[in-house]
Amino acid sequence: xxxxxxxxxxxxxxxxxxxxxxxxxxxxxxxxxxxxxxxxxxxxxxxxxxxxxxxxxxxxxxxxxxxxxxxxxxxxxxxxxxxxxxxxxxxxxxxxxxxxxxxxxxxxxxxxxxxxxxxxxxxxxxxxxxxxxxxxxxxxxxxxxxxxxxxxxxxxxxxxxxxxxxxxxxxxxxxxxxxxxxxxxxxxxxxxxxxxxxxxxxxxxxxxxxxxxxxxxxxxxxxxxxx
Ligand SMILES: Nc1ncnc2c1ncn2[C@@H]1O[C@H](COP(=O)(O)OP(=O)(O)O)[C@@H](O)[C@H]1O
Ligand SMILES: Nc1ccn([C@H]2C[C@H](O)[C@@H](COP(=O)(O)OP(=O)(O)O)O2)c(=O)n1
Ligand SMILES: [Mg+2]
Numbered sequence: 001x002x003x004x005x006x007x008x009x010x011x012x013x014x015x016x017x018x019x020x021x022x023x024x025x026x027x028x029x030x031x032x033x034x035x036x037x038x039x040x041x042x043x044x045x046x047x048x049x050x051x052x053x054x055x056x057x058x059x060x061x062x063x064x065x066x067x068x069x070x071x072x073x074x075x076x077x078x079x080x081x082x083x084x085x086x087x088x089x090x091x092x093x094x095x096x097x098x099x100x101x102x103x104x105x106x107x108x109x110x111x112x113x114x115x116x117x118x119x120x121x122x123x124x125x126x127x128x129x130x131x132x133x134x135x136x137x138x139x140x141x142x143x144x145x146x147x148x149x150x151x152x153x154x155x156x157x158x159x160x161x162x163x164x165x166x167x168x169x170x171x172x173x174x175x176x177x178x179x180x181x182x183x184x185x186x187x188x189x190x191x192x193x194x195x196x197x198x199x200x201x202x203x204x205x206x207x208x209x210x211x212x213x214x215x216x217x218x219x220x221x222x223x224x225x226x227x
Contacts, residue, residue: 039145040112041066041120041227044127046193047152048185049178050159050166052207052214053124056152059215064227065119067112071126074107075099076170093172096180098128098188101135109140119227120147129188133195147225149196150218154207156182 043066045053057068072093079089085103092099104126112121121144127133160182163173172181196202203221207214 039143040118042144042146043120043122043222043225044146044149044196045122045124045152046128046149046189047207048154048156048159048189049181050162051152051154052162052211053152055211056150056207056215056218057122057124059211060122060218060222063219064222066122066227067115067118067120068122068124069108069111070124071104071108071128072124074111075104078103078107090171094177096172096177096182096184098132098184101127101131104132105135105139127192129184129192133192146201148201148203148221149193150221151193151202151204152207152214153204158208 045057047053054068054070054073057070060066061068075089075093079086079093083089085099089099089103091097108123108126115121127136160175160178163178164175166173172178193202205214205217205221
């Protein structure tokens, strides 16, 4: 496994695509960066599992023309494509731990390259730990313009009950996986939100409210940011 990861890491550093499905999706040679003065805008969307990241990103995408890229969705798609990393991804998802950044960052970059022209990208569920952040800084930081991190905050019991009722057939929407995912969120993801907070780059919205009320606050934030 160490050797596989080393190959992925080296391939990614060399700018190569790797793996199956999305990792191998043809990009037509388009790079993510559009020139120094015209970098793609990126907004990270973070918050506990069930806080409403996917729900709110769909509304933002529809109304502001940003492309929604969910790191979790990309990983599930890669896993289902008979990828050589399928088992590794499945284990991390079930255990609520975080997949090594070489895989996730390559999936995100390839999805960005494969997107048509857009107002920017909503990157949902990333960077979720220090490894995600380090890999992003190394490979992507100079190719995009990170505008801010949208932090969707919500009480744990509400989040857990939403996930248990989500009915998307996910292998990790059960009590045991959720306990582990919440632990990972508290110990690894929240420190990343604090990191962006110190940089003045966090916009927090409380999501233990109706979807429409939450979206009204989010809409203001995106308008104020010039989207
Ligand atoms: N504000 C809300 N009020 C009630 N249910 C919500 C709200 N936002 C999302 N949900 C529901 O909660 C579940 C989790 O939402 P989702 O957007 O998938 O969260 P996340 O991507 O953060 O895990 C989904 O079934 C969704 O329909
Ligand atoms: N950056 C990421 C994002 C998700 N994952 C894995 C581990 C996460 O528990 C699962 C599910 O993530 P997803 O964002 O879809 O989950 P929620 O929308 O927060 O419920 O995917 C990851 O390893 N690295
Ligand atoms: Mg989600």
